[in-house]
Amino acid sequence: MAESDWIPLNREIIAPSAPADGAAWAVEMPSPYDVPSHVRSSYCHSTGVVRIDFRYIEAEKLVLLKLGRYGHAMVGKSSRRIWKIDFNIHQFHRDRKQMAAAVDESIESLPHSEAPNRAITLNALRDKSEALFAVAQ
Amino acid sequence: MWCASLVVGSFAKASPQKFPDAMGNVIRSIQTGWVIPVVLIATPLVIAVRRKFDDSHLDSVHGLLDQICDATFKNERFLHEQHRRVTLFRHQYFFFGKLHFWGGYLVPVERSGESTRKTDTVFAAPDNGEACQGVAGMTWSRRRNVSIDSLPDLSVDNSEAAQQRYATMSFYPIERIKKKAPRPLSLFGIPVEVGGKKWGVIVIDSAHQKINARAVKQVFDNIAPTLSSYLKGK
Numbered sequence: 001m002a003e004s005d006w007i008p009l010n011r012e013i014i015a016p017s018a019p020a021d022g023a024a025w026a027v028e029m030p031s032p033y034d035v036p037s038h039v040r041s042s043y044c045h046s047t048g049v050v051r052i053d054f055r056y057i058e059a060e061k062l063v064l065l066k067l068g069r070y071g072h073a074m075v076g077k078s079s080r081r082i083w084k085i086d087f088n089i090h091q092f093h094r095d096r097k098q099m100a101a102a103v104d105e106s107i108e109s110l111p112h113s114e115a116p117n118r119a120i121t122l123n124a125l126r127d128k129s130e131a132l133f134a135v136a137q
Numbered sequence: 138m139w140c141a142s143l144v145v146g147s148f149a150k151a152s153p154q155k156f157p158d159a160m161g162n163v164i165r166s167i168q169t170g171w172v173i174p175v176v177l178i179a180t181p182l183v184i185a186v187r188r189k190f191d192d193s194h195l196d197s198v199h200g201l202l203d204q205i206c207d208a209t210f211k212n213e214r215f216l217h218e219q220h221r222r223v224t225l226f227r228h229q230y231f232f233f234g235k236l237h238f239w240g241g242y243l244v245p246v247e248r249s250g251e252s253t254r255k256t257d258t259v260f261a262a263p264d265n266g267e268a269c270q271g272v273a274g275m276t277w278s279r280r281r282n283v284s285i286d287s288l289p290d291l292s293v294d295n296s297e298a299a300q301q302r303y304a305t306m307s308f309y310p311i312e313r314i315k316k317k318a319p320r321p322l323s324l325f326g327i328p329v330e331v332g333g334k335k336w337g338v339i340v341i342d343s344a345h346q347k348i349n350a351r352a353v354k355q356v357f358d359n360i361a362p363t364l365s366s367y368l369k370g371k
Contacts, residue, residue: 011354020283025306026275029282029350032357033330057361060333078333116281 002135003042006055007128011035014123015116032057034081034117039124041132048090050099050136054083054121068106075110081117082107089136099136100129145176194367195247198225201360201367202249202339208356209325209341209349220320220344223249225329226273227337228262243273243338271309276326276338282354283326286347291318323348327357331365 015035020026036054043050049071061077067085074084085103092098103125107118125132145167153161153168167173202223210221226243241263245256260271266278276283288306289299295318304311307324321342329337339357341348 017284017350020275020279023275023308025285025287027284027286027350028279029284029354031281031328031330032354032361033328033333034280037358057358058330058333058365076333079330081333 001042001044004040004131004135006038006040007131008038009036009124009128013127015120030116030120033079034115035120036124039128039132041135043089043135048088050087050089050133052085052087052103052125052132054081054124056081056083065110068102068109070102070106073106073110079117080112080115082110082121096129096133099133100126103129142176142180145172149173197367198247198364199249201364202247204360205339205341205353205356206249209352210343211352213345215344218250218252221342223339223341224256225337225339226260228277228335232259243271243277246337269308271340272307272324272326273338273340275308276328276340277335280328280335282328282350284324284348284350286323288322288324290322292320320344322346325350325353327353329364329368331368336365336368 015030017027017029020028033056036056038055039052040055041050041052060079060081062074062083063077065073065075067073067087071085071087073082073086075082085106087099087103087106089099089102092102104122107122107125110118112118148164148167151164153164155161156164202225206221206223209223213221215221224245225247227246229242229244230240232242232244240261243260243262245258248256260269260273262269262274262277269275269278272283272285285307289303291299291303291314300311300314300318303309303319304314307319307321309319313319321344323343323346325341325348327339327341328335329339341353
């Protein structure tokens with residue numbers, strides 16, 4: 001099993017501020033509970049599964065969801081935040097671009113795809129994909 | 138209540154003949170009357186009610202709000218303490234003060250500092266986001282941090298136009314502004330969650346034109362887990 005260290009995430013990159021809808025004078029930022037502070041990945045050589053873990057400021061109960069064609073995810077029971085993604089990468093021949101595209105597609109296929117946390121986790125994965133998928137090389 | 142429960146429990150099966158007359162009569166009345174059922178029912182009820190309304194946790198929360206206030210306004214000078222405040226609001230579906238009844242309200246439970254801690258400013262926060270009031274209501278409804286800077290200074294210009302502009306920018310009800318002009322020139326709302334569920338909001342207000350959002354985010358990330366642990370079950 002290969003595992004990366006916890007990689008700190010830059011909030012300004014993955015969850016930037018924006019003017020509020022219909023109230024341009026107000027600035028909105030995603031809830032601090034929705035923004036993961038760190039991400040890490042691990043790779044199991046025998047099963048070919050990459051696991052990506054996110055760390056948030058508060059723990060919560062998790063439920064399991066099927067993740068498109070490629071694996072499954074553990075999400076917060078009430079908040080629907082993505083905490084873990086288990087992802088089978090055997091079919092991608094260790095091609096990082098294909099892996100990243102499949103992660104994108106899988107996250108977008110989750111229920112509650114409009115939740116702010118979905119876009120934030122996607123940004124985090126895109127920003128750190130090189131370091132995260134390096135464990136599978 | 139614990140003592141009453143202990144005494145009743147001890148005497149429930151005692152033999153009255155083994156005690157002096159006066160004591161024996163008391164034991165007999167405990168065994169034959171309503172005392173045992175009443176104590177058995179009342180004890181858990183009293184404990185549950187006391188636990189629900191126990192606000193000793195707010196002392197600790199007060200310290201955390203002070204911490205947010207100090208970190209946010211570090212190196213800023215204010216004439217009075219009430220010109221920079223951090224207030225914790227709890228969301229309640231029912232509120233019995235000032236003719237409010239049901240529909241969802243954000244009720245202040247604790248505030249930083251030592252002065253002007255008592256406040257009766259309650260904001261509507263029903264399921265319908267359009268009816269939410271103030272930055273507190275907007276933060277609750279949108280489940281996001283909301284920051285508003287450079288509000289009109291009503292202590293300088295309290296005209297109807299300025300009041301209207303303040304109401305539009307801050308989502309504050311105009312009728313309240315007409316009664317008493319609010320002082321804050323900048324506001325920052327943060328949603329508060331416990332166990333992944335919405336609990337309430339924190340509102341930071343300042344008499345200065347801008348609140349340092351970066352400092353707020355930094356300090357809140359540090360104190361949020363502790364805050365949630367104190368608010369759990371409350």
